[in-house]
Every structure is written in structure tokens, then in C-alpha cells.
Amino acid sequence: MQATPFCLKVGDLLSYSMSDSNTTDFSSPSTFILLGIPGLEAAHVWISIPFFIMYTVTLLGNFTILFIVKTEPRLHEPMYYFLCMLAVTDLVLSASTVPKMLSIFWFNSREIDFSLCLTQLYFIHCCITMESGIVVAMALDRYVAICDPLRHSTTLSNCFVAKIGLAVVLRGSILAVPYPFLARRWPYCRTNIISHTYCEHIAVVKLACADIRISSYYGLSVAFLVIGLDVSFITVSYIQILRAIFSLPTKDARLKTFGTCGSHLCVILAFYIPALFSFLTHRFGHNVPPHFHILMANMYILLPSMLNPIIYGVRTKQIRDRLIWHVTHIE
Template structure:
């Protein structure tokens, strides 16, 4: 394995992932909570998929969207965390150029898909609260499938320029990435060329995809709150808004770390590198871990099925 940072190459055969620079002596201790969170994320999301598949009463739009979210969380976290743990445990830092670009594509595309699925879930809540009598007619199974395909295509197409842009730059200074995965900006910053087009496209992606999704979610919840405040009693308002709590928590778990991570990588020039990388790891781990916990605790049907499995076994 070569750690040289002065090699002349245009497209390196491998990159070297440093993990979390400056914290190498603490890798074993850092790996313990990271491994625990990843295990919880995998088990939790597979549990959601299993319960929805085996329980006919959960075969509805909200739970189909929840399954899409679980699959997205599994793919996104598995794209980065196993490699990070291999760096911590086995010092396995090499990643091929092609694998690096593939990882980049999966991380950014599934991040966009996750955001789109939260928009779809917001639309489901809007229809369920503002047009409850038409919910089953509006969100049919075919419509849910079309929404899911639209989210996949949108994110897949918008993210496609990332690896192509990264591949075209010459990398003549270093192949060492001070991170635990191949993020778009972490890779292109190594290029010895003017990478403004990559940076601008990243901002365009952030504003057009995430910004648009946040706008649609805001519009949906504005309408939802208007409908809730028109309800006659406080109990009815609280009960109705309670059906949205899980979704609101899922939104915060995704967008808050994503927003601050994107801003710090572009504008946080005085922020210590190890803090940036640690914060990015929060974005990779916390939403996939929290989403099944949030929905498992807050959703009565899933909570009831879980209790049934643990207390009486599968029926």
C-alpha cells in the first residue's frame, strides 16, 4: 500500500482513506459506538421490512413509504460504515478509483432518495388529514409505485454527474482522502485543477433537490396545520397531529445533520478536520438508526406487532 502524496498520476488506481485524521489512537474506542449504531440500524430497518411484509394490516401507503425509507437507510449506511470499520479494525485504507466513484454515487443518490421519500410521506400525511375520505382513492398502490420510481429516477439522474465530474479531473498531487468514505467534495478537492464546476453542481444539487423537498414538506405541513387548527376540540387536534410526530422526527434526523455537514464542508474552513469528519459520520449513522426506532415507538401498529413477536412469538 502506497501512502505517497507526491505521486504523479492522472487517474489514480487507488485512493487512501485516512478515516478520522488525528484520532487514529482512539479508533478502537470510536469503533464501539459506531458498530453498535450500525448494528441497530441494520436490525431495526430489517425488522420494519419484516413486520410490514408479514402483517397484511400494514399494507398501505404510509407503510410502503416506510419500507422504501428502510431500504434507503440500509443501502446508504452499508455503502460507508463497513469500510469505515475496516479502517478502524484492520487498517484497510485502500479503495480502488472505480470503487471510490461507485461509493460516491451510492451515497449521494440514496441520500437524495431518502429526502424524496420524506416528501412522499409528507404528501401521505397531507391527504390523510386534509382529504381523509379520498385517501384510498388518491394514494392507490399504483400511485405509490409511481412515486417511488420517480424518487429513484430523480435522484439517480441528478447524482450521475458526480462520478463523471470527479473522473475527469487530474489528480497529480495526492491520492490520500482525509475521510472514511469517498464523498464528492472530499475527492474533488484532491484534484490539481479548477473544480468550481463540481462545487457549483454540488450546491445546485443541494438547493434544487433538498431545497425543493424542504419547500414541498413545508407546504404540506402548512396545509396540515391549517386543517388541524380547524378541528373543534384540543383532543382532536393533538390526536391528529400525533399521527405526524414520527414523520417530523424523521425529517429532523435527516435534514439537520445533512444541512450543517454540507455548509461546514463548503464554508467551515476554520473548523478542525476531525470535527468535520465526525459530524459527517453522524449523518451517515444517526438517521438510519433513529428512523426504525422512531417509527417502532410512535406507530401503534408496528409497536403492537413488535410486542406480539417478543411476548408470544410469531403468529
């Protein structure tokens, strides 16, 4: 059934929610209303332009990576398998959030079904946790390739890579389950208006008229546990990698070996820096304007997914050469 067009202004929405919040029961809301970026409503169309460009680059870049790895047998190696996992995760993450953002900016389509909102919330946290795990798996691949190159093919066999991929998917899927489960059990008796462009966890549960400390503490615990463990593993891996690199006899050998880690280091920075910045501004930046919080949260979703295929496409010779070959042989 087609949703009823929603064309009220933000001021109307706010006045509606304030006037009805004491009399309307949202304990089981059928829909939520996403405001987009409050305070920047007049600029929504302009903001949508870079968002649309970033989403287009994300789709083209990640599908190109998948196509090149699939069609080039020489790229059927652990590093490129992990890269394909990263590409699929980025595609799912962006597809679950960006189309709704653009529909808000372009068509003022602010309504989202309650179940769809919780589904979006689940996929966001699932994909982010999976992406962090894939970055760790890539660090493991670089560690074995540099510190124990003779055993790389036997250690990181196809079977072992598949087990790592399965573990990453299971970890992300299981850890993300409590987010929508807890959000669904809270009663919503205040308002159904979310001041965001997507169903961000805290933005949703803050609407509940109940003690939401369980949701808040769980979100903090998972963030510290996942990021803490993953960053610690990556740090230990690169300490060992740097030791192995500095033990090489010549400067050229050291630079060449370190260059094989360049793409992965860029992906690490592109993923964790926006995540850390968004997390810190959301939790501790109480004096930061709300629209800045939301813009940073959007960059956290959009930026890594767009940059990952660009980084590997530009810095990895095998992918770059294969892409050039495909382009030059188009008839």
C-alpha cells in the first residue's frame, strides 16, 4: 500500500508533536518521521548533491572491484577476497541508508515504517561491526605476507579465509541483534519524530518514555569492545610488520615492502577516524550544533564506503592495470 504523501514543514511537525505528545500513545508506533538535518532544511537539495555523488561513486567503485576480482584469476588471493567482503559490506551499508536520505532531501518523504526503521538500524550496526572485522582480517593477511611469506599460501588457505569471513559475518550479525530487539520493547509515548536522516540507534531509543540505560550501555560496550579489540590487534600486527620491514637490508626493499601495506593503512584511517570523530562528538560534544552531529554521522556512513574502492583501485597495481585493460578494450 502506498504511503500517504507527507509535506508538512518542520515547524508544523514540531508543533504537532508538542501538542499531541501528552495525549497520543506511541507505545507501538506504526511509523517514524525522519526530519533530515534540522536547521538546514533550506539546504537539503544542495546537501543531497555531494551525497548523491558519493553514493554513485560507492556503487560504481565497489561493483568494479567485485567485477575485476571475479574476472581476473591472478587476483584470487586472500587479500582480494577480503577486499570483496569489504566491497559487499560497503554496498549493503550504503544501500540501507542513502536511498532514504535522498528521498528525504528530494521528495520530502520523511515517513519510515517502524519495522523498516529497526531493520535499517540492525543493518547499520551489523555492517559497521563486520567492516571493522574485515579490516582486522586484512591486517592478518599483511602480517603473514610480510613476517612469514613462505607460509602465506598455506596459512591463509581458501578454507581458512572462508572461516574468517564466516566469523566476521557471525560476529556482526549476533552483536547487532540486541539493538533492534531492545528498541522494539521500549514504549514510545512522547513523539515519533527522529531528528536524523536515518534510524540511528541513540536517536531512536531517546524517543522512548522508559529507562533506556540498557540500550545505551550496550551500545557503549559493543563500541569499546569491538573497536578496542580490533584496533589492538591491528596495532600489534603492524608493530610486528614494522619490525620485519626495518630488519630488511636495503632501503628500497623496506620501501617496497611497506608499500604493500599502504592501501590497507589508508582504509584503516578512512574507517576509524570518521567513526572516532562521530562517536566523540555525539557522546561528548554537547555544545556542538545538532546539524553538525548529523552531518558527521552521515560522513561516517558515506565516506569509508566511497573511499575504500578508490584507495585500492589507485594504489593496487593489479587492480589498476586490470581496470585500464577493461576500459581500453571496450568496443
